[in-house]
Amino acid sequence: MPTPDQINADIRAILREHARLAADADTLTDDADLYAAGMTSHASVNLMLALEDKFEVEFPERMLRRRAFENIAAIREAIEELTAGR
Amino acid sequence: MQESLDRFGDRFYRRVFTPAEIAYCESSPAERTRRYAARYAAKEAAWKALSLDDTGHAWTAIEVVRQDHGVSVVLHDPLAARALARCTTAISVSITHEAGYAAAVVLAHTAPPGH
Numbered sequence: 001m002p003t004p005d006q007i008n009a010d011i012r013a014i015l016r017e018h019a020r021l022a023a024d025a026d027t028l029t030d031d032a033d034l035y036a037a038g039m040t041s042h043a044s045v046n047l048m049l050a051l052e053d054k055f056e057v058e059f060p061e062r063m064l065r066r067r068a069f070e071n072i073a074a075i076r077e078a079i080e081e082l083t084a085g086r
Numbered sequence: 087m088q089e090s091l092d093r094f095g096d097r098f099y100r101r102v103f104t105p106a107e108i109a110y111c112e113s114s115p116a117e118r119t120r121r122y123a124a125r126y127a128a129k130e131a132a133w134k135a136l137s138l139d140d141t142g143h144a145w146t147a148i149e150v151v152r153q154d155h156g157v158s159v160v161l162h163d164p165l166a167a168r169a170l171a172r173c174t175t176a177i178s179v180s181i182t183h184e185a186g187y188a189a190a191v192v193l194a195h196t197a198p199p200g201h
Binding site: 041042045046049052060061062063064065066067068 | 087089090144
């Protein structure tokens with residue numbers, strides 16, 4: 001089970017590659033609004049698929065909502081929920 | 087859109103588009119990316135028009151269906167039921183695509199509660 005810091009680092013790496021943010025993902029706080037930082041809805045789908053690849057999970061329908069991807073903390077919570085028990 | 091299709095391939099199609107949408111988009115190699123992009127734009131516009139940001143649902147629950155003149159948006163359950171609960175009575179959509187861009191406008195028509 002990766003630590004929260006490891007998950008955060010992986011999320012930031014994926015954000016850099018897929019989210020097309022106006023700012024460097026490393027400069028964002030965990031609760032910074034990613035949509036306000038320039039992430040489009042389309043980019044959030046790419047982000048979701050890249051997260052699924054990295055963490056070997058599949059986001060269920062109930063998580064396919066704006067709030068689940070709005071900041072790093074929310075994404076980490078989702079990943080932790082989906083990988084719980086491994 | 088092309089980048090997403092290249093990067094994630096079948097997984098992107100499967101998560102975002104219905105089999106009928108995929109069949110139509112793939113029927114024209116020259117137009118496929120534009121068609122996917124226009125349908126994606128319509129789905130996103132519908133999502134926003136229906137004010138469903140707070141509820142999770144599959145992208146495939148919103149389907150762009152070809153008609154004789156233009157397209158329409160069809161909602162599938164459970165999204166259709168949610169829209170009905172919000173008194174959505176009809177959805178109007180217009181899509182356009184050219185090289186390099188696609189756009190969609192969606193109107194969600196609603197009736198006052200109790201009507």
